[in-house]
Amino acid sequence: MLKLHYNLEKISMGLVGAIIAVASVGGIVEIAPLFTIEETVEIPADMRPHTPLELAGREIYIREGCYACHSQMVRSLADELDRYGPYSLAAESAYDHPMLWGSKRTGPDLARIGGKYSDSWHMAHLIDPRSVIPVSIMPAYPWLTRALDTRLIEDSLATLARLGVPYDADMIENATADALAQSRPDSDGAEGVRDRYGEDVPLRDFDGDPDRLTEMDAVVAYLQSLGTLTGEARRLMAEEDE
Amino acid sequence: MAMTSTLTSTERQIGMALSILLVCLGLVMAGVAKQGPMMVHGGMAVALGLVLVFVLGGALYDQPEPSPERLTQYDDAPIRFGIVMTLIWAVAGMAAGVWLAALMYWPEATPPWPATSYGRLRPVHTSGVIFGFGGNALIATSLYVLQRTSRARLADALSPWFVLIGFNLFCVWAATGYVMGQTQSKEYAEPEWYADLWLVLVWVTYFALYIRTLARRAEPHIYVANWYYMAFILVVAMLHIVNNLAIPVTWGAGESFTIWSGVQDAMIQWWYGHNAVAFFLTAGFLGMLYYFLPVRAERPIWSYRLSILSFWGIVFFYMWAGSHHLHYTALPYWVQTLGMTFSVMLLVPSWASAGNAIATLNGAWHKVRDDATLRFMFVAAVFYGLSTFEGSFLAIRPVNSLSHYTDWTVGHVHSGTLGWVAMIVFGAIYSLVPKLWGREDMAWPRAVEWHFWLAVTGTLIYVVSLWNAGITQGLMWRAYDEGGALSYSFIESVEAMLPYYAARTLGGGLFLAGALLCALNCRATMCAAGDRVDVSDRPLVAQPAE
Amino acid sequence: MTTDPKTLPGADPHTGNREIDPVTGYDTTGHDWGGIRELNTPFPKVALIALVLTFAYSLVAWVLLPTWPLGRDYTRGILGLDQQEMAEEQLRALTALRADWLARFEDPDFGALADDDALMAVAMPAADRLYRDNCAACHGGDGGGGPGYPVLRDEHWLWGGAPPDIALTLQVGINAEHPETRLAQMPAFDWMERGERLALSDYVASLPSGAADPDSPGVPLFAENCVACHGDGGAGGLLNGAPSLTDAATIYGQDVQRIMETLWQGRQGHMPQWSDRLDKAEINALALYVARMSAEEGGE
Ligand code: HEM
Ligand code: HEM
Numbered sequence A: 001m002l003k004l005h006y007n008l009e010k011i012s013m014g015l016v017g018a019i020i021a022v023a024s025v026g027g028i029v030e031i032a033p034l035f036t037i038e039e040t041v042e043i044p045a046d047m048r049p050h051t052p053l054e055l056a057g058r059e060i061y062i063r064e065g066c067y068a069c070h071s072q073m074v075r076s077l078a079d080e081l082d083r084y085g086p087y088s089l090a091a092e093s094a095y096d097h098p099m100l101w102g103s104k105r106t107g108p109d110l111a112r113i114g115g116k117y118s119d120s121w122h123m124a125h126l127i128d129p130r131s132v133i134p135v136s137i138m139p140a141y142p143w144l145t146r147a148l149d150t151r152l153i154e155d156s157l158a159t160l161a162r163l164g165v166p167y168d169a170d171m172i173e174n175a176t177a178d179a180l181a182q183s184r185p186d187s188d189g190a191e192g193v194r195d196r197y198g199e200d201v202p203l204r205d206f207d208g209d210p211d212r213l214t215e216m217d218a219v220v221a222y223l224q225s226l227g228t229l230t231g232e233a234r235r236l237m238a239e240e241d242e
Numbered sequence B: 001m002a003m004t005s006t007l008t009s010t011e012r013q014i015g016m017a018l019s020i021l022l023v024c025l026g027l028v029m030a031g032v033a034k035q036g037p038m039m040v041h042g043g044m045a046v047a048l049g050l051v052l053v054f055v056l057g058g059a060l061y062d063q064p065e066p067s068p069e070r071l072t073q074y075d076d077a078p079i080r081f082g083i084v085m086t087l088i089w090a091v092a093g094m095a096a097g098v099w100l101a102a103l104m105y106w107p108e109a110t111p112p113w114p115a116t117s118y119g120r121l122r123p124v125h126t127s128g129v130i131f132g133f134g135g136n137a138l139i140a141t142s143l144y145v146l147q148r149t150s151r152a153r154l155a156d157a158l159s160p161w162f163v164l165i166g167f168n169l170f171c172v173w174a175a176t177g178y179v180m181g182q183t184q185s186k187e188y189a190e191p192e193w194y195a196d197l198w199l200v201l202v203w204v205t206y207f208a209l210y211i212r213t214l215a216r217r218a219e220p221h222i223y224v225a226n227w228y229y230m231a232f233i234l235v236v237a238m239l240h241i242v243n244n245l246a247i248p249v250t251w252g253a254g255e256s257f258t259i260w261s262g263v264q265d266a267m268i269q270w271w272y273g274h275n276a277v278a279f280f281l282t283a284g285f286l287g288m289l290y291y292f293l294p295v296r297a298e299r300p301i302w303s304y305r306l307s308i309l310s311f312w313g314i315v316f317f318y319m320w321a322g323s324h325h326l327h328y329t330a331l332p333y334w335v336q337t338l339g340m341t342f343s344v345m346l347l348v349p350s351w352a353s354a355g356n357a358i359a360t361l362n363g364a365w366h367k368v369r370d371d372a373t374l375r376f377m378f379v380a381a382v383f384y385g386l387s388t389f390e391g392s393f394l395a396i397r398p399v400n401s402l403s404h405y406t407d408w409t410v411g412h413v414h415s416g417t418l419g420w421v422a423m424i425v426f427g428a429i430y431s432l433v434p435k436l437w438g439r440e441d442m443a444w445p446r447a448v449e450w451h452f453w454l455a456v457t458g459t460l461i462y463v464v465s466l467w468n469a470g471i472t473q474g475l476m477w478r479a480y481d482e483g484g485a486l487s488y489s490f491i492e493s494v495e496a497m498l499p500y501y502a503a504r505t506l507g508g509g510l511f512l513a514g515a516l517l518c519a520l521n522c523r524a525t526m527c528a529a530g531d532r533v534d535v536s537d538r539p540l541v542a543q544p545a546e
Numbered sequence C: 001m002t003t004d005p006k007t008l009p010g011a012d013p014h015t016g017n018r019e020i021d022p023v024t025g026y027d028t029t030g031h032d033w034g035g036i037r038e039l040n041t042p043f044p045k046v047a048l049i050a051l052v053l054t055f056a057y058s059l060v061a062w063v064l065l066p067t068w069p070l071g072r073d074y075t076r077g078i079l080g081l082d083q084q085e086m087a088e089e090q091l092r093a094l095t096a097l098r099a100d101w102l103a104r105f106e107d108p109d110f111g112a113l114a115d116d117d118a119l120m121a122v123a124m125p126a127a128d129r130l131y132r133d134n135c136a137a138c139h140g141g142d143g144g145g146g147p148g149y150p151v152l153r154d155e156h157w158l159w160g161g162a163p164p165d166i167a168l169t170l171q172v173g174i175n176a177e178h179p180e181t182r183l184a185q186m187p188a189f190d191w192m193e194r195g196e197r198l199a200l201s202d203y204v205a206s207l208p209s210g211a212a213d214p215d216s217p218g219v220p221l222f223a224e225n226c227v228a229c230h231g232d233g234g235a236g237g238l239l240n241g242a243p244s245l246t247d248a249a250t251i252y253g254q255d256v257q258r259i260m261e262t263l264w265q266g267r268q269g270h271m272p273q274w275s276d277r278l279d280k281a282e283i284n285a286l287a288l289y290v291a292r293m294s295a296e297e298g299g300e
């Protein structure tokens, strides 16, 4: 062995080849089967992708670096189930490019935040966290009240569709209009959003300012969608209880 | 001692052509984007290209052709540039760290504009220190070590400049992108697709330069330091490419979607993230340790055989360990078991390298006592041992169930990065700067001693306070009272962190003060060197014909 | 197996001799990289032992736990563990721990429960944690409310302050998605003349002080438009979601400016339903906790 190495370390391309070979094994063994073992991700029948408005909110969540402080992954540990709700399923982030599981909980997990608070609470909290939680150390995001830039929404859906997220041509074509319509429940487009994304999609003016489509509308719509894209996690936990 | 003085007129012309290409690239980027971060980045490329055209063009007229003599010497001009950039990024990146630490204690201090918000500055800190500070230090020292241990001049004169300048353009794009809200959100791989592609170009050039220079070596055997630098270059390329595969939303938007999603994306991200630690923050710096420690101590490496074990152990085991970042998540259990067990086995080669380094100091302990520079390297080896032990411990599932998501991880991170990475870099810098600028010693030798104590105290305060923070946090999250109900609300755990966050800010502040002192000391040393001619030591044997 | 010293790394091919390091007594490998040398120190046994031990540890783990991928499947390990099932198992164990006291909240007689000091000693801290993780964000850590969120610790109730009423409020929410949610809507009085609205606001703003001007032009307007929901003199208590206006602790603020706003745009507060997040017993415990909070503050 020693002798072998003694010779190897004289050949630079040999060393290069050996490093690549030795370093490749782990990744291949751990990653490739995640694509082939079926039980890794089982998409439930009721799973829907994010609406265009929620997707725009997700981009803002990424842009502002919320993931630096918030995880979106309830681990399979009793205390987490107790505090946050059902453990996260692989399917729940199957349409997330990239996933936002996070690595630090300076603030609480957000995987099940959808529906926990009202829109106006989120709005107040994001503009000034300490107005609702006096001891909060979360930064304030007052600038989120500015208008939402919707120029990329259609292309975003189209790109995600290419990556396998189930957005059909109809959804892509109407993406920009749907983003606006979701925040205007009384508008003509609202019905279309329901048709395309399901009856349970919340149609509301999320930021309480019906005249404007703001970044706040998008972020709050996104937060309210977390944990609600499929009921599978709650169903599995409930089955377990019986 | 102008940077361009060792370039021939042909090289200056090729350099100008490349700079013009950079200007064109910038124009295309700006033109396609028309707005947003990508346009700003295009503008930066144009500006940088123009400056380079100007500098090289000026040199073409003003500066005499370098003497052929230079080919018998090492090429150190790009290395000097790399060291200066290391120092600049050290101060900028760590200042960002201290500011973030302060914000976690004092969030009201956040100015009300988007660019300075915590979430945007955090990657400025991580990329700034890992890539800016660590990366420049690695590239610069690797080129230095490569030449000395091969007794050969760098294979060509332009590519080291391309690598260093190109790499720093990448770092500046990264940091300014985050501030403008541009990020892919993948930790340690946040820059957008065009910056990622640019880095591939830089990295391929780096590899080619490395391997071509190595081919000219005078000693048949390749020294261990070069094994590590080479593993660093190769594996980082692999990781970077796979993890950053993405489709741009439109060509002009500077936004993209990662092609991976969900659980596969999580695994690939942490295969990348963990091995960014392994091959960026560990393998490369072990290369640095393997050169500067024996040279400074004037001792032979303690065991060649142990070097072999630790090198291949690290290259093999590390690549399996990434899933320890995903314990108890939706990642399948089987991958977690692999990550856990390989992390435990990884401890052996890790401690073998730390032990080899410390045993190398046998017979030189009096130097460790008297020479703060060598002491930096010794402490680095000790912290390397500590943080890898801690890492293997944290990788055990039940331990991770407590530590994951808490400040314990951040404490572990900084025992590695402050105690190991930064300390070994400072040791290397204090060895290199006098040599590269032709002086006997640093301008202020006493300041090195001060820096050492600031760094050690700062690290200890940082790490100890965050261990306390993390363990407290983890225990509070899972504490149950006798009635079988959770004892603490989340927000109570946030409140409990405040004293620790305050202490961490203090520790980080001390560490930053030390880094600042180092930068000033180096500046004084460089200025005192004045206008000396190139002082690079000569290769020991004649150059093979080109 | 002994190796010929002449073939060893760094050895002189003729004599087998190598340079000896005076400090450690070991020979070097004979290489020299710009002054750096390496010792040919034999492989330390302890490293080998450590390698074997960590490998043994891993081997045991691989046998017991799910580990190796096999194309479309993976080895399950002889313990047959599943992390999700284990978590549920643990949760069940914890739930069992609290089952004996929590069960008493399933279908409670709140009066009897509240008198059981031993029960309260375990239940109230648990409810306190639930309150802080779920409710304090809106209603404040001490139940003091906040702009847009009612005070819980006072004696005024929108939907009733008896524990069963509170429990129902929590169960279904107010203006929430629950099919049986409580509905509370303060209509917008944007059709009123601005002068009238001002007069009304002045009048309503003066109610809490008890010094309202009985001749105010607001009085008839109030009687005509508001009493139906807010009760006589704005005393509330109709348990229809309309708050008492004579109470200083208001939801949206009792200054003229805020009241004008309320009249202009109307109000529709949103209290989430908790039925799908907390179980019935937990909700009942919380209801009792909230009721006691208010009792402590101001008497029933
Ligand atoms: C034997 C070697 C090591 C092992 C097994 C190891 C293991 C670990 C583990 C288990 C975590 C926590 C993952 C989590 O719960 O999220 C972690 C995080 C981390 N470690 Fe290590 N570690 C090792 C050495 C090091 C060293 C030497 C450094 C730095 C120079 C380092 C830097 C980091 C960083 C930056 C993270 C944070 C990643 C993130 O969440 O962003 N590690 N490591
Ligand atoms: C002046 C010294 C430093 C201070 C005050 C400091 C402070 C910080 C702070 C406040 C965070 C965010 C932690 C959180 O999210 O809770 C952080 C993260 C991080 N820092 Fe530093 N830092 C310093 C130096 C360094 C250096 C020199 C390096 C690397 C060479 C480094 C690497 C990192 C990494 C990798 C993370 C991310 C950790 C994770 O995701 O778990 N830091 N630092």
Ligand SMILES: [Ca+2]
Pocket: A183, A205, A206, A207, A208, A209, A210, A211, A212, A213, A214, A217
């Ligand atoms: Ca709106």
Ligand SMILES: [Ca+2]
Pocket: B184, B186, B189, B190, B191, B192, B193, B196, B244
């Ligand atoms: Ca990237």
Ligand SMILES: [Cu+2]
Pocket: B273, B274, B277, B321, B322, B324, B325
């Ligand atoms: Cu790791």
